[in-house]
Amino acid sequence: MKIEFSSKGGAAMSLQWTEDLAVGQPQIDSQHREMFQRFDAFMEACSKRHGLEHLRELFAFLDRYVAEHFQAEEALMEDQGYADLEAHRQQHVHFRRRLADLRDELDAAGPTVHVLVHTNKVLLFWLTEHIKAEDRRFGEHLRRKAGSVRANLSESG
Structure with missing residues (x-):
């Protein structure tokens, strides 16, 4: 992950x-790349x-992204026998709740600076902590599993 700060034309x-x-x-x-590009x-x-x-455009994207990405990721985790699937699923549930709270705030108050800042904070945390740590x-796990499959194939071949 690459984070850059620039003072040109503001922060x-x-x-x-x-x-x-x-x-x-x-x-x-590909889905992770798209999330980073959108953010x-x-x-x-x-x-x-x-x-x-x-803001509303971002939330429309997030609604689609969360539905599609979390389903695909959790299905792959289940298929690959990922031991931490349930804990990972709970993190997805928590993120959905945070987005729903932000969406409710956006719907009630409109696009305010508070909603903007809070949304940025939630997404920045998700990208820098969840994807960087949990998804990695x-x-x-996938690499270890692929390595053990290759090792078993070479032993039996």
């Missing part, structure tokens, strides 16, 4: 997906003082 931050975040499964990695574009809009205008741990 801008760029958060970019890097290969070290890959779990090794193309669909999941980076949103941060760019915020740096140009257009973040409030893009699943990637390590």
